[in-house]
Amino acid sequence: MVEVSDSTGKNSFTGADVHVADYIPGKNIDSTWRQATVPMSNLNTNGIDLSKLSGITFEGDRQVTFDVDQIVFCDP
Numbered sequence: 001m002v003e004v005s006d007s008t009g010k011n012s013f014t015g016a017d018v019h020v021a022d023y024i025p026g027k028n029i030d031s032t033w034r035q036a037t038v039p040m041s042n043l044n045t046n047g048i049d050l051s052k053l054s055g056i057t058f059e060g061d062r063q064v065t066f067d068v069d070q071i072v073f074c075d076p
Contacts, residue, residue, distance in 0.1 A: 002038060005055040006048040018042055020058070029066075040073065 002018050005011040012018075021027045023036040040050060053073065058066075 001059045002043070003057045003059070004043050004048065004050075004053055005057070006050070007052040007054045008049065010046060010048045011055075011057070012043045012046050012048055033069075 002020050003011050003013045018038060020036045020038065021029050023038045024034045028034075056071065058068070
């Protein structure tokens with residue numbers, strides 16, 4: 001699951017989880033590099049100020065180690 005937060009401390013979590021696997025071809029997270037493209041509109045579910053992002057959080061239902069590289073926030 002991925003969440004973002006703004007500089008006021010408000011985060012995008014509202015109970016409607018945004019799962020990274022849903023944005024990966026095949027919806028499979030394994031040991032190979034995958035590209036996930038999550039629309040910012042899907043993260044802005046709690047009225048956060050997207051112009052003042054201050055954090056990104058990845059959470060899951062079990063403890064795992066993973067790498068994240070080349071995070072880009074952009075307009076479509």
